[in-house]
Amino acid sequence: MSSRAPSIFISYSRADAKWKDRLVAQLLVFAHEGLCEVWDDTRIDAGSDSLQEMREALERASVAVLLVSADLLASTLTRNKEVSHLLQRRATDGLQIFPVIVEPCDYDAVDWLRRMAVRPKNGKALSTRKRPQAETELLAIAKEIRVSLESSTTNTAPARAQDHTKKKVLWVDDYPTNNERLIKSYRVHGVHFDLVIDNDQAIERLQFNSYDLVITDMKHESDKEAGLQLLRWLRKLPSPPPAIVFSGIGPGDYRYDEALEEGAILVTNNSHSLELKIKELLRLH
Known part of the structure; x- marks a missing residue:
C-alpha cells in the first residue's frame, strides 16, 4: 500500500468490535485495490507508543468513521482523545466524518x-x-466513503489549462454513486468535486468554501422539495454560485418552474444537457 493512499480512520468502542470488523471487510475491497488504507487501533504494534500512533493516524486521515453506540458516547477516552481531534480537523480542514449508528442510543x-x-x-x-x-x-456506506475519497483526492493528471485547476463543484445527491462516471470525466480538466448527501451537509460546506457551481437533485430521501429549499438558501448569499438542478422532473411539474424562479440556471434530467452546461459554466474546452 502506498503511503500516499488516502486513509480512513475508524473510531469505535471495543464493545462494537464486531461492527468495526464488518465495515472493515467492506472497505478492504477498496484498500486491496490500492485506493485507500484503513486504520483502527488494531494497527498499533505491541510495545509502541499507542497515543503517538493514534495522533499520527488522526492527522493523516482523509475520512473518519464513527461507529456510534451508547458505549462510544459514554467513553471519555474516545470522546476526548479521538472525537475531539476529529471535530477540530472537521472545523479547520473540512475533514468528512461519517457517523454510523450501530447500536440504539x-x-x-x-x-x-x-x-x-x-x-x-x-x-x-x-x-x-x-x-x-x-x-x-x-x-x-463503504461505497459512499469511496466516492468521497475519490472526489477529494488531488488529481495528478495535468490540467489542460491553468485556469481549470481551481474549479470547484458542490454536488448534492443522496445517492452520490449515481454520478461517478460524469465526475471522473471532469477530473482530467482539474475540476474538484465535493460530494454531499443532503442540504445540511451542503450548507455546512458552503459556509466554509467557495464553489464555482452547485449541482443538486430535487428529492432527498422523503423530502421532495429539498432542491428548492437549497436554492432558496443560496439566494440569501451575497454572491451565490450558479446552481443546476439535475433531477427526474420536467416541464409540467411545479418544482420545475419554481426551481427556475428560485434561480436555477438549468433544470434537467438529461445527462448530456448537464455536461454541456458544466463545460459552459466552468469554461472547459
Missing part, C-alpha cells in the same frame, strides 16, 4: 452529533436489522 442528545448526517440515513441502528439488510447498509 440517544445520539440526538449529543450536540455535535445531532448536527451531522448519520448513516443509515433514517438513523435506525444497524443492530436492529437482519444480517442481509445490515450488510447492504454497510456496503452503501
Whole structure:
C-alpha cells in the first residue's frame, strides 16, 4: 500500500468490535485495490507508543468513521482523545466524518452529533436489522466513503489549462454513486468535486468554501422539495454560485418552474444537457 493512499480512520468502542470488523471487510475491497488504507487501533504494534500512533493516524486521515453506540458516547477516552481531534480537523480542514449508528442510543442528545448526517440515513441502528439488510447498509456506506475519497483526492493528471485547476463543484445527491462516471470525466480538466448527501451537509460546506457551481437533485430521501429549499438558501448569499438542478422532473411539474424562479440556471434530467452546461459554466474546452 502506498503511503500516499488516502486513509480512513475508524473510531469505535471495543464493545462494537464486531461492527468495526464488518465495515472493515467492506472497505478492504477498496484498500486491496490500492485506493485507500484503513486504520483502527488494531494497527498499533505491541510495545509502541499507542497515543503517538493514534495522533499520527488522526492527522493523516482523509475520512473518519464513527461507529456510534451508547458505549462510544459514554467513553471519555474516545470522546476526548479521538472525537475531539476529529471535530477540530472537521472545523479547520473540512475533514468528512461519517457517523454510523450501530447500536440504539440517544445520539440526538449529543450536540455535535445531532448536527451531522448519520448513516443509515433514517438513523435506525444497524443492530436492529437482519444480517442481509445490515450488510447492504454497510456496503452503501463503504461505497459512499469511496466516492468521497475519490472526489477529494488531488488529481495528478495535468490540467489542460491553468485556469481549470481551481474549479470547484458542490454536488448534492443522496445517492452520490449515481454520478461517478460524469465526475471522473471532469477530473482530467482539474475540476474538484465535493460530494454531499443532503442540504445540511451542503450548507455546512458552503459556509466554509467557495464553489464555482452547485449541482443538486430535487428529492432527498422523503423530502421532495429539498432542491428548492437549497436554492432558496443560496439566494440569501451575497454572491451565490450558479446552481443546476439535475433531477427526474420536467416541464409540467411545479418544482420545475419554481426551481427556475428560485434561480436555477438549468433544470434537467438529461445527462448530456448537464455536461454541456458544466463545460459552459466552468469554461472547459
